[in-house]
Amino acid sequence: MRHSVAVLACLVVVGSLPLSVAGASVNVSISEVEVSPSSPAPGETVTFDTTVRNLQSSDAALKINDIAIRKSGGRGITEYERVSDLGSIPPDSTLEVPLTASFDSSGNKDLRVIVYGRDRQTGEFVKAKYPVQLNVKERHPQVDITANDSVAGVESTGEVTVANGLDSQITNVEVVVEGDGVEMTKSRTVRSSIAQNGSITAPFRFRPESAGEHSLTATVSYTVAGDTTRTTTRSKVIESDPLRNSVELDTTAVGSGTDRALRVAVSNGANAPLSDVMVSATSENASFQRVLLENISASTTRQVRLNATMNEPRADVTVTATYELGTETEQTTTETTLRSVPGTIDLTGLDVVRQGGRLQISGSASNVGSTDADSVLVSVVDTERITPATPNRDYFVGTVPASDFVSFDVYARTTGNVTSVPLEVTYLVDDTRKTQRFDVDINQMGSAAQQPEQDGGSEGGNQNSMLPVFIAGGLALLVIVGVLVRRYRRSDDDIEV
Template sequence: MSAVTRSAATIVAALVVLSLVTAAPVTAQTADETASVTIGQINVEPANPTTDSRTVLTPTITNSETATGSAKLTEVSIRSGSVLNTADNLGRLGAGDSTEVPLAHTFDTPGERRITVSARGTNPDGSVFVVQKSVYLTVDDRSTDVDISARAQSVNGSTGVAATLTQYGTVPVESGEIQLRSQGETVDRAPLSNVSGSQSQTVTFDGDTIPAGELTVRAQYTLTDEYQSRSTATTLQYNPQRAADMALTAIETTARGTTYTISGDASNLGGADANAVLIDVAAAEGLSANGGYFVGTVETSEFATFDLTVTADSPVETVPVRVNYSADGEQFSETVTVDVSDTNAGLTVDRDPRPQSGGSPLGGLPVTALAVGVLVLVGIGIVAYRWRRS
């Protein structure tokens, strides 16, 4: 083959290769692809950071849903004057994609902080983008002042103990438990967690498992960023007592025909004040108390007198008396049966002040008896007069 022929063959081969390359699919991003990266919400945990305690800032980095290309996220950092923390090589964000980047830092001193979050990366065309967003923090001195208190309580007529743990300091109580102890033994326990600074958490214990007497209420807990547990305790003298316990005492009954008067004391034997105390006849056919007798409030360990008048259609031997009241925001109703049989047999127990038939206005004494009494008094007066004259 001549030199000219070989040169021509070489040119033809080159043209064929060029044609194949031009026909192959394009894998590189084109110039019209765009990305739009923004920094959304920046979460701060804990919400009230303190010195010498780990604070985590988590920004959300998003590529717009309207983007036509992906963005390469190369770096996200937080800074306050100087760089506090950085994360690198975070991958690509397609259209509508988001990623959360947690970055931690421990502050040495308290005070106001302006933290700037920066996200750096490359656009589809290879150009570099940098977006920033700031968040403001107040860093408090790390302190702890945990207190526990306890009280006996009554819920729905059942007694128990309510224990409250309060963190007056700035460091959150991460987890722990409150224990009830009697004579050195744990009789019940309840978990607690996530008690922020200046916040409280209350747990309750059912009185069925709690013995009467002195109780030790102890909290064992772990603070945020600490591994060793702490404890604090208080004592409580526990004497189970119903919050609501009204009783009718010193009952006396009188009757006039089929009208019965029931008198006595409404005594509060419970552990809370009884409010809106109303003494009334319970629903029964043929009995009426015309709305009952309103007592009002009876403080704990106190009593109030009442005087209930009940009208019956016919003589009865017992009257159901109902006591309605409220205690600790709950409504209660108790019914007692009062025996009135001793006041019956159709007799009138109360004296009628009006004179009976054939009597006098002076208590119903007969006229003859009154006259004899007057003559006797006159005779005694005459004898005494003669004796003094002799």
């Protein structure tokens, strides 16, 4: 936008009245000088749009030989711009001529626009002057650079803030960041405009090539009113730390039975983030899944689960984490052992009671593994001297959960000298049928008390079994008689009173 020249505080100051020169037949004046931009910066091109008028009172045309803009006062002549051979101006007509100039330094500039002409009727020379005062200022939007902590060889981030404190919006804003001893991975941002008193932030990314001090420089180019392009720069010194690699692995066995896995904690003690982290495990007796983690920030820990397929109950495992740190590929390892403990049935709390010609064997089917055991069946093994007996030749226990037990009872008849009774236990673990055999030592059970069988015997045995019932009945009768006698005596005492 162009501004008419007027008395402006610290900006552009011109004479309050246009100057005119009267020749014999020509009256000429410089009626107006518009200056754009009104607040130029050093090195910025300033345009002086000059309007020359041949007044209505003139009798002849005015030929314009030259129009110049000069420094006013001082020694010598400093001329910034001159245009020549501009043609003639008839009476009551005007001519607009743009003049341009730039100034290397800031400060007040006392200038003068001068018109050199000739009266075409008389041939006399005509000269007109117009004073202009211009204030050149170092005025730019405020620029600030911030950068995060950086490490040599590791990409870091920052941003440039551009705050427009000028008296109008700026357009075509371009921010470019360069570095000394750093690689810029994102350096340029473009914005269409920044409103008056508005601001923008321009992000950038950089990678220091080495530890130590580095300089970042932001160059901001923009356009102000009048299509004038300006440029300003701002620098900042940053300190980059040396890269420190410190990664630890911690493993924990999880799961149960054959469904085993390793929980791996990856702790990043480095001063930079880890990227493309691949966690894997190898073993001769097991295979493992691999897990990929994109990033692990500095001073943080991430956990992953590596599911295992085991070929043996025990597997010696090497766990490895491979990762990118800065521009280098690194890895760290640790050793651990993984054991598989499937459901396993053991017979515990065994007790043997002889009942006539039978042995009652009771106890618990205990699951000492870490997975469920299904379809558990305890049976007496039929041999030459041992025969399964009723009521329980075998006992279906069913499912025994991990680290739990279920009681059972089985019966056997023996012939001759027998010291142990064989029991067979079958069950399913992970859809696999397993069979175990246990020899129950009769002589060491400490429960060889002779007891008659309850499913048959002599009549004397039945009478003996009824004896406790008769005794209990007699005792009850004696108690009742005693109570009645006491009440009778108490009633007699009451009558005597």
